Amino acid sequence: MSDNKELQRSDRSLEPGDERARFFLSPEDLQMSPEEYAARHAHLWGCFSLHQYHYADPVLGAWVRRLGELLFSEEEIERCRHRFLTAEELAAVRRESAEDF
Numbered sequence: 120m121s122d123n124k125e126l127q128r129s130d131r132s133l134e135p136g137d138e139r140a141r142f143f144l145s146p147e148d149l150q151m152s153p154e155e156y157a158a159r160h161a162h163l164w165g166c167f168s169l170h171q172y173h174y175a176d177p178v179l180g181a182w183v184r185r186l187g188e189l190l191f192s193e194e195e196i197e198r199c200r201h202r203f204l205t206a207e208e209l210a211a212v213r214r215e216s217a218e219d220f
Contacts, residue, residue, distance in 0.1 A: 136172025140183050143169065153185040158199035159208075161190055162216040 148156055170187025174180025189195045200209055 134172050136169055136174050136183065137176050137179060139172060140169050140174070140179055144183075149179070149182060153182055153189060154199045155203045157186060157189040157196055158203040159212070161196045161199075162212055164190060167191075 144156075148160075151159070167187060167190045170184045172183075174183065189199060200212065204212065
């Protein structure tokens with residue numbers, strides 16, 4: 120297989136992501152801002168690649184891309200946690216983050 124075809128096959132930006140994102144993110148999740156979602160759930164994601172896909176729904180695509188930006192910055196996640204979580208919620212997230220899976 121030529122390198123060009125191999126690149127195209129592995130390039131997620133050419134693949135539709137709407138259905139994938141809606142599989143992993145509930146309608147309730149999408150009601151939150153990406154910042155609030157990251158504050159509450161970043162610690163539950165072991166890996167994240169949804170931001171690399173193409174989205175027919177531009178609102179969903181922008182939401183997922185922003186979440187991807189946040190998830191790859193521990194500083195941004197902490198900023199979001201301090202903005203959206205109560206002290207009790209923050210403590211719970213830290214406990215959950217420290218647990219072995």
